[in-house]
Amino acid sequence: MSLVNFTTREITCKIVYYGPGRSGKTTNLHYIYARVPETRRGRMVSLATQTDRTLFFDFLPIDLGQISGFSTRFQLYTVPGQVYYNATRRLVLQGADGVVFVGDSQARQLDENVESLQNLQSNLLEHGVDVRTMPLVMQYNKQDLPRELILTQEDLDDALNFRSVPSFAADALHGRGVFETLKAISELVLKKLAAGSPAA
């Protein structure tokens, strides 16, 4: 997709929140949705099951208004985390400008995190995108859980963040780290635009 359209003076960023099931991707979007003024946000589309599991994807369009003469829009998507929805994940990833990997900080979820990360790499490759060229930010969610249940940010970085991309400890339910993550991925995406080449 065209990230920046100089003819119509529009910037559109598609950011996908990726990660294992129940890691807090939709919670991130809900928190953001609640903080965005009504005039700036579109309707949040959420297809969920009766148990609030994302069935297809969440979609939150945000209109940031005129920035440097460009009409700037962010489109935030989540993917369904469950393993069997891979086709949907691949579909949602199409045309993504940046990915937030929302990891579950619980120690017992480490394997799911690793598996999801590998799945992300694989799905990007399906679209002909090298994960190393895709702006990526790691968010380690649920850091509010008891310390004995979770891994620290350093531990998770060691286990998952082999590219040393920006990472954030987060508590999406209460908002900690949510906007920091969004800001970081936005910067990476926009810097990629500025450089005119794949972001590191």
Add this chain to the structure above:
Amino acid sequence: MTSTLNPRFTFETFVVGAANRLAVTAGRTVAENPGSAYNPLFIYSGSGLGKTHVLMAIGHAAKTIAAQLNIEYLTLDEYVEAFHAAIAAGQGDAFRRRFQNVDVLLVDDVQFLTNRKEMQAELLRLTEALQQSGHQIVLASDRPPAEIADLDERLISRFSGGLVVDMGIPDYETRVAILRRKAEERGTKFQPGVLETVAKVEYPNVRELMGALNRLIAFQAVNDTPINADAASKVLGIPTAASPTAASPTAASPIAASPDEFSQFLTDVTVTVGKAVEAWRARVTEAVLRWEGEGYRTGRLAKLLDQETPAAVDEAIASYVHDVERLKALEAEVAVLDPQAAGDKVFRDPDHMDDAEAAAAKVRDGAAPPPGPSAAFPLETYVPGASNDVGLNAARDVIAKPGKKYNPLVLVGRSGLGKTHLLNAIGLELAKKKGAVVACLSTQGFVDELIAAIDGNRVDWWRARYKRATALLLDDIQLLAGKERTQEELFNLFNQFLDADRQLVFTAPAHPNTLEGLEERIVSRLEGGLVAEVGEPDKELRRSVLERLLTTQHVAMEPALLDYLADRPVESVRNLSGMVQRVVEAAAAQDAPVTAGLARDVLEGGQPPRRTAGLRTSGIVVSSAGGVRSREKMVWDWPAAADRVIEDLR
């Protein structure tokens, strides 16, 4: 002279809200890219809303990013004071150089430029110098540039040419955030709901908000018990609302600690986008928008945007602008020659300059200049005399100072006294001047041209031809009588020529106000210049003219012949020339020399000589009836009798 930056006034200590986000964003961008982003940056807001804070924060941020930068902050009063001191000490140039070397100049309270013309000029010069050298200037005022009384238009335009941003009154959330931050800075804690209560009051500026906070801090300091929301309302005289909306602290999640996360995010993204697009793409896009707005094709520039990293972007833009300027010049030239052709889209396409040049050349070739003066009437052959010295002197003045002294010049006199000669002589002399385009023709020719233009739907083109002229000379202006449209056109031309100090010369058989059929507005304009009469030639003038005529005819100059011819009663120079012609022809027919006796025979009862072919002279011919007419005024090809009858019947 220069104030130091207050270390407390940084972006980190500034609470950003919807009302000031743009100013902060622009300030941060400027600090990160001094001289290249928004230059000048003009920030305005009411008093106490943070202008000075942002101004100093820009200075701090710029210094943090590049420590070597030379940053100056000062108020306008300080600047004026320093300037006056420098002038008094004879150090004006040093003062100017000093400020021109500043990398980031921050000027506060610019509204005090009112009624300070000399400082406005100085600031204008400084702004231009800083812009040209790529240095940044940031100004703050309590009102936008256009509302600063008596501010020089050029300054308004310079300031508006960068970025003008305002800072409004902070909204509720921002007020809460400000109060919390300030309370924290002062190490004071309030009960939940207190600051929210204060924030509900819409103070017109942050200073008053701080005043309220100070009162609460002071009140709490002298009372051992912490102040609550109701007490705070009483202290500040705020009417207590029935609904204690802010008094539900337990419900406040950590979310409430950051009331405007989205605004902060938006600010950050704005800075990032600003950095991303303020490089070459922004410049190209700006150029595309500008020239598209003016109706020019921008395909060449748009192609730049398709490239990843085009080389020499600025050169490409400069080249494009150069071509556009050339197109403008061509279009302006064509508009004069042929207004209809000027609207051609070829003059709006810088990608096809050759086409535009070709189109302009075509118009140039097609635009024949208006008829010029006849070379048969040079000034040198115009014989001066007492009867025409007023007209001749006026003509010389007109030639010396066209459009300045006598405009219009109207030469009046009976037919055959040399008005046409003098008119053309003036035209010839004016045409010798550099860049001159002299329109010189008979009024009848003028009328006929207009009729043809109307017929060919080319009146604009016709007008354009005459508008190009630097002088307009019309012979026999009385022929305009009854020709309303021509008078209308001449009236318009008249005004344009007078306004542009371009010379107008006319001839008429009598004083303009005695001519019938001319509109009053034309007559009054003719009278507005100089009306110079050309009288009947006296004997001396007649003798001078005869000498010239006989010399031209290669006739030996016998004194008796000259005396005889000069004494003959003639009413005009034209008659004189006809008389000589008759004598010369008679001599040629008889194959005899031209003598006084022969002249007497011919002119006093002798048979008129048979007209022989080949004796016509340039411009002057002898009619079968013995009259003399100039070639220009002669109808050579009469229609056949049958045609004339038809014409009469019509």
